[in-house]
Amino acid sequence: MIVFTKNRGFLTFTDDKGGIPMAEDVLAPMVGKILKIKVKPGDRVQEDDEILVMESMKLETSVHAPCSGVVKEIKVSEGDRVEEDDLLVVIE
Numbered sequence: 001m002i003v004f005t006k007n008r009g010f011l012t013f014t015d016d017k018g019g020i021p022m023a024e025d026v027l028a029p030m031v032g033k034i035l036k037i038k039v040k041p042g043d044r045v046q047e048d049d050e051i052l053v054m055e056s057m058k059l060e061t062s063v064h065a066p067c068s069g070v071v072k073e074i075k076v077s078e079g080d081r082v083e084e085d086d087l088l089v090v091i092e
């Protein structure tokens with residue numbers, strides 16, 4: 001069984017046999033527009049690396065990796081408008 005928890009705009013997927021993280025879903029922290037995507041699938045990221053920049057109310061906000069891992073999927077494109085908690089990036 002897979003267990004997920006939401007914490008600070010991230011969904012963490014773990015197994016039910018010890019809580020070993022399987023993937024982290026990076027969610028939009030607010031309503032806004034995607035300005036720049038700084039990673040691509042297959043890129044290795046470290047915790048706190050900047051992975052994309054979004055704009056909300058004319059302010060730019062950096063979105064950072066919640067964990068170290070490999071970018072599995074990018075669910076948005078530059079120029080996309082997103083709602084709070086929309087899925088942006090999956091890191092394994």
